[in-house]
Amino acid sequence: MKDPYNFDFLGLHDAALEREIEKELTTNITEFLLELGKGFAFVGRQYKIEISQTDYYLDLLFYHLDLRCYVVIELKAGKFKPEYAGKLNFYLSAVDSQIKKPYYNPTIGILLCKKKDKIEPEYALRDINKPMGISEYNLTQAIPEHIKTQLPSIEELEQELNEKIENSRR
Secondary structure, three states, X not given: OOOOEEEHHHOOOOOOOHHHHHHHHXXXXXXXXXXXXXXXXXXXXXXXXXXXXXXXXXXXXXXXXXXXXEEEEEEEXXXXXXXXXXXXXXXXXXXXXXXXXXXOOOOEEEEEEEEOOOHHHHHHHOXXXXXXXXXXXXXXXXXXXXXXXXXXXXXXXXXXXHHHHHHHHO
């Protein structure tokens, strides 16, 4: 499992909320699938599961073609908290009971947090028997406005590059 995932293609600031990140990930699904790696197929966003007459919504649901299993991705805009592992474990059990076919492998969970340390996730996952991992994600670090005005535009860089190519041909 990757750690961290790089979400530069979203163009979001560090203060982005979970729903904003989730929306942009699905809007940019091709780039997100490339970042996840080979074999992932997108199933749904805010995928509804009903348990004991209560509706629950998985942030993102994928199916992995090579592993032959569902993959539940939960997004957290802040630092990892141990209770997130319990919630993800709950979702994995629900998917395995309600959606998974008998010939599929057990569902995998990926918890993506903005920050995590090494010890808390280790303790939180230690006695959980379901396949689950916790990774960080990085959003684009926006360039401050006072620096942006001092940098050349893409057009200026292209023009300068074209001029250098022309000069090298002479």
